[in-house]
Amino acid sequence: MDNTPFSPFSLEHVPFPALIVREGKTAVCNSAAAELLGLDPAGGPAPEFLSGFSSDSGPTVGTCAANGRTWRFSLSPQGDGLLAVLLPEDPVSSPFPGTAALLEQMRQNIGNLTAAAQLITPALQELGPKYEQYLAIMHQSFYRMLRLMNNAETAGALAEGRLTLSAAPLDLAGLCRELCRKVSGLAEAAGVSFRFDDRCGSLLTTGDSVLIQRMLLCLISNALQAAGSGGRAGLRLTETGGRALLTVWDSGPGLGSRSNAGGAGAGLPIARQIAALHGGALMLESRTGEGLRATVSLPVSRPEQPPLLRTPRQAADLTGGFSPVLIELSAVLPWQVFRQDGLE
Template sequence: MDMTQPSELCAFFDTLPQPVLLLRGGTVVYSNPAAVRALPLPEPGSALPEFLAELADARGAVSASCLAGGRLWSVAASYSQQGLLVFFQNGGAAPGPGFQLPVLVEQMRQHVGNLVAATHLLTPVIREHGEARYDQYLAIMNQSFYRLMRLMNSADTARALDDGVLPFRPASLDLAGLCRELADQVTHLAGMAGVSFRYESELSSLITTGDAALLRRLILSLVSNALRAAGRGGEAGLRLAKSGRRALITVWDSGPGLGSGMESGGPDSEPVYRSGGGLGVGLSAARQIAALHGGAVMLESRSGKGVRAAFSLPVQPPEGCGALRTPSPVGDVTGGFSPVLVELADLLPSEAFLPDDVD
């Protein structure tokens, strides 16, 4: 099929309310009316805009997000002999009617905090009995607290995404140091889950501007997905590199790859690659965090070779002579809950939450 000529398929795409593009040879060779209305398309013969250039080299099923035309888009792309067919969907979700979720979540946090405090006070009393099985019970309780924290964080994030008010507080940070600290903790914990995890980077430091808390959440979300996909006996990893004026964070796994829905490349495809045990907002949050930093998250799957999740963002050195803000240690969060343990709580065995390890 020649997409540059009139065809039944083109006529079908012309009726869709979502933007559809076909990229070939680094240019846009077809765009439906919705794309013409909603997207900033390049003039004939000019270079692709940045939100399309990163997709142009894809050779498999790809899921990504981008900011274009003043809107956040979820993107599904599928490579064929005719080129790369790209489908866009509005990445924003309309807030629906409901009760005061933030109030409910805050009350739940208070109750969990009370339970955690009571458990800490009871732990030395329980240990006086000297039986190891009580430590196992305490570990199960601690793991449940961390899982509840994960669910509440997901609820907060879902609400923020619906309202379009995800907090963004950029400051100077060392991205290489942040990745290295996270990898150090994840490597040990992944081993407890039976997954071999490794970190790769030739960068000892990479100074940029961004929100360290949000970037930490983004990386942990992708890492959690990768560990789950790899499974016991599998492999996963985190890689940091720099290309020109952009940083590239890649998370990969040795799992089976994306679900068949994504590989079909249809306009309504959604990858079956998201954090389990929560509210299914991990990937949506990662995409918006990337967009806030001027970047994008792309998922690429090849049959039998797992998934490669790549996060590209511009390196923006801090202006002036302001002091560098080193990211807070990964275990130092509100309430004493480690963000690494919170994100991985559904993957780890209860032994990872023994009192001596979480105190």
């Protein structure tokens, strides 16, 4: 019988709800699974949809209902238990079903790989620093694969007109300030000095905070890559003529010398389309040897009622625990950022 102890954080960095079931009980689960399925992380009965399965069942896939939607789950034997990883089943039909199915399978396999990586981490850490480096590189690859898949899905949704806004009152200055606070420390690890130049203090408007953050991270990732180690980059927020101007700048060589290293070149088109969905536009200004200025101009739409001044929640949601900031910047950050102690 496998009596390997599991830390409560063993599955915490799996990017989807995940749990291990033994003898009809939940042995361990991550916070996403606990929230989605109402599980007690300290143990308790296994979810009803897993009844009848055991470690002898072999790899299995199926569907279940939770939180008002359908989820697809995969089961993999783990010692004398079962590892279950859940993915939301996309209710939107796609004119490219083969692509959608491929992306879903890739996400499912990434979930299984990250769960397995978390389970073997304690044993590998005991073998020395060299293996910690291997684990960090593995984690970084997971983040990079998620970024590529997210970009592919977003590009497809934009092309098909399926990406819509979830607009709400927000403090755009507060969103930028909190985002740059998280980016600056990561940029420092890449050798880039990153700063936020706030000319507004507070800027109340209406928009989709998740998409705006995604747009800014696409531009910031490009800026950090262009600046390189020893370079500078930043975000400036100003308001003029009823429009908010968000300028991401860098000290790199300019637009003509850039490459798509670390990505497929989808970040800039995605940022442009997100700006357009908000009734805005993205403009690029490049001068040789003076870097690039990417400026997003968004209309300021004052909310009818004062909003609760909060920025997007960065904690794990029902689809997993990977940080969106780390995902978007994974192509330009050094592997040291992805050490286990840095992710927890």
